Amino acid sequence: MSEFDVEFRAVTKLYGNVTAVSDIDLKLERGAFVALLGPSGCGKTTCLRMIGGFEQPTSGELLIGGAPMQGVPAYRRPVNMVFQQYALFPHFDVETNVAYGLRQIRPKLSDTEVMRRVGEVLEQVHLEKFRKRRIHEMSGGQQQRVALARAIVNKPRVLLLDEPLAALDKKLRTAMQMELQNLHRDLGITFLLVTHDQEEALSMSDRVCVMNAGKIVQFASPQEIYDNPADIFVADFVGKTNKLNATIDTADGRKGLARLDNGSVLPVVKHSGLAGGKSVLSVRPEAIALGAVGSNVVSGAIAGKVTHRIFLGSSVEYSIAVPGVGGILVTTDRNAGGPADLFEPGTAVELRIKPDAPHVFQS
Structure with a gap:
């Protein structure tokens, strides 16, 4: 059988x-x-x-x-x-x-x-x-x-x-x-x-x-x-993700620097190997840290401004406009010790993407 x-x-x-x-x-x-x-x-x-x-x-x-x-x-x-x-x-x-x-x-x-x-x-x-x-x-x-x-x-x-x-x-x-x-x-x-x-x-x-x-x-x-x-x-199809255009400068097969369209530089790690050149970063919304400007919640941050906020009870979804990059979706867990206050639309914020958060794909 x-x-x-x-x-x-x-x-x-x-x-x-x-x-x-x-x-x-x-x-x-x-x-x-x-x-x-x-x-x-x-x-x-x-x-x-x-x-x-x-x-x-x-x-x-x-x-x-x-x-x-x-x-x-x-x-x-x-x-x-x-x-x-x-x-x-x-x-x-x-x-x-x-x-x-x-x-x-x-x-x-x-x-x-x-x-x-x-x-x-x-x-x-x-x-x-x-x-x-x-x-x-x-x-x-x-x-x-x-x-x-x-x-x-x-x-x-x-x-x-x-x-x-x-x-x-x-x-x-x-x-x-x-x-x-x-x-x-x-x-x-x-x-x-x-x-x-x-x-x-x-x-x-x-x-x-x-x-x-x-x-x-x-x-x-x-x-x-x-x-x-x-x-x-x-x-992109399974779950929500942010697609960020970037150029990858590889230091070795696993680590590198991703340069976004606005000039921001992100350290990235990909365990299966990291090819250089034009790429697309896929970053899940929940993998992005969010904080108020100058709050020291995030370091090495990218500056942006809240354009939309969707309250979901246990979590909150924010759409962040980042100059030269576009809109970035961020999901914060209200029970995970993040910012206690909800950010209003129009608020300047900072966000940080951990090196192991992006998945790097050739564009």
Whole structure:
């Protein structure tokens, strides 16, 4: 038995002259929770549809559980999908919706076995008291759980999730993220989530596959993706970042000086090696120290002025205008011992970027 539930081997998918997916290799380990993350049109949904059997690769090979899927129809694949709009039968009650897939199995299951499995899965998604409830009488979160129950009742090898939380409000979406994580742990099957929501991908999955223009840019843990982006696209797409144009003067392979467009000089360190010349610095907003002018909160500081302030409760976001550089976003944690007072728009401030904060990419 293969240790990988899904494998893409040099898979390309063309729609006429348009390349949706280009020569990708990807392996999903058994029982993993993987998020396909990227902007619209990057190829993530095409990958999901090829796994589900709704599309076939133009070239390359797709395997599920070590078995080639070329020509295997969707209904014969050991996968199930939860669609963004749920695709529930509105004229059926919860029990009948969940049982629908079981009723299609041949040889036919007994009514007793069908009801046993339906009851088991409704208990897993906390809907055992709603068996006879009509779909139109259910809330959005309840409908989402019905869709999940219908997808897992057949015990698929891989569960495909096509932006399943997009229709929910923020509070309910957060609650459903935790429920999906619990369900994944209970079932022990592979979950593959397609989303363009960075927070959703980072908070729910074990591994994140970032895609752009039909290619895989980086496949790593959420922490690795955020802390060590593979290129400027990943740094800019995953989370918030400041992109600063600079010229790098290298002292050795790890340390150097970055000269910004306004002449400011920043010491920089990059553990994977530091190439000289024109570069772009990627600096996370929370990695920048902020203080009032002359407060000695920061040293070796860059002068700027607050243009906007967004109060977020436990943190505050500032937009700082730096002459010759442009706008810099800074996030301060109100519980981390930083400035006690909020800086008003128009206030002159100083900011400092630690040497190990920037990620340096060739421009």
